[in-house]
Amino acid sequence: MAIKWTLNKKLILMMVALSAAVIIITSILNIYYERALLTRLQEKTSEITESLHLAIAEITKKGKKDYTSLATYLKKLKSGGIKEISIIDGATRIRASTNASKIGKFTSKYITELIFKSEVGEFLTKQGNIYHIILPVVARGEHQGYIHLEVSTEDISSLMKSHTRKRLVATILIFLCGAIAAVWLSSRYTRPIRRIVSSAKSVAAGDLDINLPIKEHDEIGELKRSFNQMVKRLKEFRALEERWREIEHLSTIGDLSRSIAHEIRNPLNFISLSVDHLAGQAEAESQKKLLNSIKEEIKRLDSLVSNFLAYGRPLNINKRATNILELVNDTLSLVEARAEKTGIKIAREYPQDKIVAAIDAELIKTCLINIFQNAFQAMPEGGTMVIKVSRDDRDVIISVKDTGHGVDESLQEKVFEPFYTTRPRGVGLGLALTKRVVEEHGGSVSFKSKKGSGSIFTVRLPMV
Numbered sequence: 001m002a003i004k005w006t007l008n009k010k011l012i013l014m015m016v017a018l019s020a021a022v023i024i025i026t027s028i029l030n031i032y033y034e035r036a037l038l039t040r041l042q043e044k045t046s047e048i049t050e051s052l053h054l055a056i057a058e059i060t061k062k063g064k065k066d067y068t069s070l071a072t073y074l075k076k077l078k079s080g081g082i083k084e085i086s087i088i089d090g091a092t093r094i095r096a097s098t099n100a101s102k103i104g105k106f107t108s109k110y111i112t113e114l115i116f117k118s119e120v121g122e123f124l125t126k127q128g129n130i131y132h133i134i135l136p137v138v139a140r141g142e143h144q145g146y147i148h149l150e151v152s153t154e155d156i157s158s159l160m161k162s163h164t165r166k167r168l169v170a171t172i173l174i175f176l177c178g179a180i181a182a183v184w185l186s187s188r189y190t191r192p193i194r195r196i197v198s199s200a201k202s203v204a205a206g207d208l209d210i211n212l213p214i215k216e217h218d219e220i221g222e223l224k225r226s227f228n229q230m231v232k233r234l235k236e237f238r239a240l241e242e243r244w245r246e247i248e249h250l251s252t253i254g255d256l257s258r259s260i261a262h263e264i265r266n267p268l269n270f271i272s273l274s275v276d277h278l279a280g281q282a283e284a285e286s287q288k289k290l291l292n293s294i295k296e297e298i299k300r301l302d303s304l305v306s307n308f309l310a311y312g313r314p315l316n317i318n319k320r321a322t323n324i325l326e327l328v329n330d331t332l333s334l335v336e337a338r339a340e341k342t343g344i345k346i347a348r349e350y351p352q353d354k355i356v357a358a359i360d361a362e363l364i365k366t367c368l369i370n371i372f373q374n375a376f377q378a379m380p381e382g383g384t385m386v387i388k389v390s391r392d393d394r395d396v397i398i399s400v401k402d403t404g405h406g407v408d409e410s411l412q413e414k415v416f417e418p419f420y421t422t423r424p425r426g427v428g429l430g431l432a433l434t435k436r437v438v439e440e441h442g443g444s445v446s447f448k449s450k451k452g453s454g455s456i457f458t459v460r461l462p463m464v
Contacts (some may be wrong), residue, residue, distance in 0.1 A: 010218070014185065018178040025170050033163035084131065084150040088115070090143055107148075113148055192220050208235045264301065272298045317440055319358045324396050324461075325350055325389060327361055331368040332387070335376070343382025344375075350389050357396045357463050363437045364461070365446075368428035371400050371457045378455060392457055394463060395443065401444025401456040407449040415447045 086097040092107045092189060107115065111132070114125055118134040125132045133149040199210050210231055212224040270403040276299065280293040332346060339346055375385045383403035390397045407415070438445045442462045449455035 010185065014178070014181055018174065018181075021174050021177075022171060026167060029163070029167050029170060032150045033160075037164070083152045084148075086148040088146040088148055090145055092146075095145070097228075111148065114148075118146065143463045149337060192216065192224070195350060196223060199227065203231055203234065210344050268298055268302055272302075297363055316361045317363065317437075319360055319441075321356050322359050322364075324355045324357055324359075324398070326354075326455040327359075327365060328368065328387060328389060328398065331365045331372070332371065334374045338376065339385070342376060342380070344379055345384045346383075347384060347386045349386065351391075355389065355391050355396055357461050358463060359441055360437075364441075367434040367459070368398070368400075369389070370434045371459075374431065374457070375400055375402035375404065375455070378402050383454075391463065395460040396463060398461070399456055400459075401454060403454045406453050406455055407447075408451055409449075412447055414443070 084097070084098050086102065088093045088107060088111075089095050092112055094102045094105055094107060099104050106112075111134075114132055114134050117125070118136055123133060123135055124132075127150055131151045133147075133151060135147045135149075137144045137147060149231075196212065199212060202210055208231055211228055214221050214224045214228075216224070250461070272295065275291050275295050279288060282288050284290060328350075332348075336346065372385070379385070379402055385403075386399075386401045388399045388401070416431050435445050438459055438461065443460045445460070446458045447455065448458075
């Protein structure tokens with residue numbers, strides 16, 4: 001089973017790794033420095049022992065003692081740790097020494113006191129960083145003299161200080177590496193958190209088209225996953241809210257349309273019949289033209305009432321398998337005459353194979369007519385309308401592109417709103433009804449336009 005590396009576990013692992021690194025490196029350095037110190041002490045001990053051995057051998061030698069050659073030899077033996085070696089006779093006169101200026105002189109008062117102390121067994125005395133070692137030499141029951149060694153601990157102290165500094169530097173380096181790792185880790189986790197905060201501000205401002213990429217497998221990943229889920233729920237809630245407002249709006253329109261139908265349609269039918277009767281009796285051409293104009297206006301009012309009724313009542317969708325290409329061609333045949341009259345060319349971009357989808361053919365045909373009419377109205381001086389049909393894995397895609405005057409970007413979102421129109425005599429229900437029908441089919445319709453460069457409607461209908 002794979003271990004889930006949470007932020008808590010990563011922090012604990014980092015602290016344990018730092019502590020282990022400090023312990024291991026400190027232990028290694030301690031072992032190394034202890035060995036170096038032990039080696040230095042052994043060298044110093046060996047030097048002192050050798051010095052004592054030579055001094056005792058010369059002092060206890062029978063016959064004439066050659067202190068001059070001894071002093072020369074001791075000088076060669078002198079090391080950094082042994083500052084001075086002197087041979088003192090029983091009268092406290094220095095007979096041989098590594099310090100040539102002292103040979104033949106009596107010892108100082110301080111050294112003489114140390115000689116007396118050595119007689120009672122106090123051989124070692126410390127003076128600052130210098131140790132004075134005075135050893136009485138007795139051979140064959142006779143007192144032969146003294147050996148005086150001045151041993152400095154400066155080299156050992158400096159070695160220990162050097163080791164301490166190196167341990168301190170190693171510890172500081174380890175903690176610097178740990179600090180760098182901590183900064184990197186905090187930056188790695190604060191960066192996505194700042195991004196989440198920025199995204200949350202965007203969501204609070206109303207932007208719900210945010211989806212954070214999830215690459216982490218820890219608490220940050222869980223936070224992003226929860227954030228995306230929250231945004232998804234907010235989008236669903238917003239869509240539900242908009243749908244609810246639309247239902248309320250439709251309910252109001254339905255009530256209004258029914259009232260209009262009852263109050264207007266019956267008088268319109270009577271007026272239409274009366275106009276037909278008068279037209280049959282009219283003889284003057286001007287009278288007939290006037291009556292025809294009245295008839296056209298009556299038809300427009302009747303169309304307005306019909307649109308209210310269609311938009312206000314619930315849709316009854318009867319889906320059947322339909323060849324989309326045939327449906328588009330049939331719809332175009334209804335508007336080709338008008339297109340030719342207004343100088344609009346129709347271009348078709350269809351695939352070779354037929355495309356079949358389960359739709360309500362009559363309702364979709366009405367939607368296409370509304371879109372075609374919108375394209376015609378955008379090209380009053382003529383132009384080109386391109387109808388393209390394609391499909392992807394899930395949807396049938398019908399796009400209608402015109403070369404008209406286009407719409408300002410600030411007004412594009414209002415195109416599908418009920419009663420919004422740019423025509424002086426328009427009602428503004430055609431595209432709203434189109435959007436409703438397409439969405440009831442489980443599809444979508446979109447509109448894009450650029451002022452002066454035409455517009456494009458895209459209808460997506462599910463294949464199944």
